[in-house]
């Protein structure tokens with residue numbers, strides 16, 4: 001019997017929460033798994049249709065984690081999540097592989113276990129935790145221990161204008177430009193703001209979101225990798241956005257807006273100024289990964 005896993009795209013960091021904060025959004029990839037005579041992968045670029053495919057790698061690693069032997073499967077991928085744009089296309093693959101492995105072996109796993117396995121594979125929990133749990137999630141891992149995930153609701157009046165430029169930024173490259181050490185003053189700057197931002201997103205407090213959403217850990221360095229950052233930031237500010245951040249490691253930019261009509265107008269304005277961009281109005285996804293047999 002086949003199983004279909006639906007995984008939301010994610011906006012990691014949400015600006016201020018480098019490697020610890022992430023939000024699931026209403027853009028979904030589906031992955032259909034079934035037993036087969038040999039490995040077959042369809043629905044993805046040709047270069048990924050092989051044993052190195054991230055979904056299959058994650059499927060194999062999950063089986064290995066449970067002490068089970070791999071077996072041949074078919075995987076059909078239908079993903080509108082753009083590649084290497086900071087919307088968690090790789091995490092969606094990782095999460096799908098784990099849940100596919102659990103489902104095809106009849107294993108029932110808790111979301112916390114899935115987050116722990118996925119974090120081990122991804123190296124950081126900020127995409128996989130919201131992809132699995134839905135909503136806005138702040139995560140941290142104790143030395144050598146399992147990640148703790150704190151899940152926040154996001155106020156329904158908030159919408160997220162998702163601005164996808166036609167160029168890629170690979171996460172591995174974008175991580176190289178982020179300094180590995182910061183002064184104490186920067187650490188203090190971030191700590192207060194992450195608390196402010198999570199509360200602001202929960203309550204829909206536009207002023208608080210706006211005040212808190214000013215990152216000093218990664219955005220000042222990564223914005224240089226996105227040639228349109230300054231233009232889009234100005235358009236968002238003038239267009240009534242509450243805040244704008246680099247989604248994950250970019251190149252997508254995400255504007256938070258507290259009114260549906262303003263969000264649609266901003267989407268149209270950005271599309272007018274940047275016809276080659278893909279611009280969507282997304283909401284926060286509250287369900288996280290889903291399984292259908």
Ligand SMILES: Nc1ncnc2c1ncn2[C@@H]1O[C@H](COP(=O)(O)OP(=O)(O)O)[C@@H](O)[C@H]1O
Pocket residue numbers: 043044045048053054055077079082083084085086087088089090091093169170171172248249
């Ligand atoms: N449908 C897919 N099939 C196989 N691999 C994929 C698929 N989508 C994404 N990936 C993998 O994820 C990588 C992109 O990951 P990354 O640079 O972290 O960007 P993103 O922000 O999209 O997660 C791709 O190079 C590829 O290895």
Ligand SMILES: N[C@@H](CCOP(=O)(O)O)C(=O)O
Pocket residue numbers: 010012013018019020085086087088089090124126127171174175247248249250
């Ligand atoms: N915290 C990571 C998140 C990367 O997310 P992605 O969607 O760009 O893969 C980082 O900022 O490097």
